Amino acid sequence: MTIAPNSHLADGLTGAIGGTPLIKLRLASAATGCTILGKAEFMNPGGSVKDRAALAMIDAAEASGALKPGGTIVEGTAGNTGIGLTLVANARGYRAVIVMPETQSQEKIDFLRMIGADLRLVPAKPYKDPGNYVRVSQRIAEETGAFWANQFDNTDNREGHRLTTGAEIWRQTGGVIDAFTCACGTGGTLAGVGMALKAHKPDVRIVLADPDGSALYDWVKTGQLTSSGSSISEGIGQGRVTANLAGAPIDDAVRVHDTAMLEQVFDLMIHEGLSIGGSAGINVAAAIAVARDLGPGHTIVTILCDGAARYQSKLFNPTFLASKNLPAPPWMV
Numbered sequence: 001m002t003i004a005p006n007s008h009l010a011d012g013l014t015g016a017i018g019g020t021p022l023i024k025l026r027l028a029s030a031a032t033g034c035t036i037l038g039k040a041e042f043m044n045p046g047g048s049v050k051d052r053a054a055l056a057m058i059d060a061a062e063a064s065g066a067l068k069p070g071g072t073i074v075e076g077t078a079g080n081t082g083i084g085l086t087l088v089a090n091a092r093g094y095r096a097v098i099v100m101p102e103t104q105s106q107e108k109i110d111f112l113r114m115i116g117a118d119l120r121l122v123p124a125k126p127y128k129d130p131g132n133y134v135r136v137s138q139r140i141a142e143e144t145g146a147f148w149a150n151q152f153d154n155t156d157n158r159e160g161h162r163l164t165t166g167a168e169i170w171r172q173t174g175g176v177i178d179a180f181t182c183a184c185g186t187g188g189t190l191a192g193v194g195m196a197l198k199a200h201k202p203d204v205r206i207v208l209a210d211p212d213g214s215a216l217y218d219w220v221k222t223g224q225l226t227s228s229g230s231s232i233s234e235g236i237g238q239g240r241v242t243a244n245l246a247g248a249p250i251d252d253a254v255r256v257h258d259t260a261m262l263e264q265v266f267d268l269m270i271h272e273g274l275s276i277g278g279s280a281g282i283n284v285a286a287a288i289a290v291a292r293d294l295g296p297g298h299t300i301v302t303i304l305c306d307g308a309a310r311y312q313s314k315l316f317n318p319t320f321l322a323s324k325n326l327p328a329p330p331w332m333v
């Protein structure tokens with residue numbers, strides 16, 4: 001047995017966040033003649049890329065005094081940021097109040113309850129509606145004097161990705177990287193990694209991967225925030241330019257439909273043993289599209305944001321998929 005070179009002695013939970021492997025995706029690489037690499041963010045302690053943002057925002061709030069010992073953290077989240085914040089809160093003696101749209105997967109709801117989050121489920125409402133989960137979280141924080149993490153517009157989020165995710169990708173590839181593809185929720189990952197990579201190599205291509213129903217593809221292509229359709233992916237898609245996205249170095253955008261996303265989720269599961277969630281499937285599909293565009297011999301990196309088990313009741317549920325006119329995993333039908 002060999003021990004991975006990035007293994008280390010972690011001082012508590014937060015020492016185990018980050019330092020994830022960069023995995024060569026064999027089928028995608030073989031199909032394109034490129035090297036397509038996925039950063040295994042599902043291996044973070046909370047199971048997603050958002051552990052990094054949670055830790056970065058808490059570290060910064062402790063440093064600024066916005067978060068005091070024994071204090072409370074409030075956040076609106078599709079779930080993963082709430083998981084990361086609650087775990088770090090548990091490790092450091094804070095309380096976490098998590099506001100989440102009730103449309104998110106049952107697995108994330110159950111996980112948040114399991115780890116002791118004070119979970120407030122709200123109906124899904126557009127951002128401009130006062131009942132929107134982000135706005136509810138802001139109100140709770142203001143009314144209770146708690147720290148509002150505000151992941152969409154708190155740029156400590158993207159700064160965390162610039163200093164960790166982006167720096168790790170540069171180091172792990174030895175600078176041999178031509179393009180990076182990534183979907184956006186807050187934009188923290190895309191912006192932070194993009195900024196880190198561009199600082200080393202200005203001509204690296206930073207490409208947004210966008211699901212149906214998100215306005216960012218049109219924003220990158222035409223400057224207009226327009227959208228149509230919908231996606232079963234969770235945690236990604238955006239209707240506005242968040243503070244984390246503002247000024248991000250984005251060169252191009254790829255639209256990925258749910259059928260193409262599911263193809264990657266199913267193929268990686270059954271042919272490579274990799275369990276990934278929907279946003280990761282969108283990222284890999286976009287990486288393949290960019291690889292085809294660039295031609296053989298290039299290296300494209302993407303993010304495997306979280307794992308399939310978080311969406312078992314949706315992405316691996318033939319009845320749910322049929323209700324959305326989407327294909328079931330071939331080995332389950």
Ligand code: PMP
Nearest residue numbers: 080184185186187189235279305
């Ligand atoms: N994938 C998943 C599964 C997520 O939960 C999120 C965050 N909501 C993202 C991708 C997007 O990451 P970011 O907020 O850094 O844009």
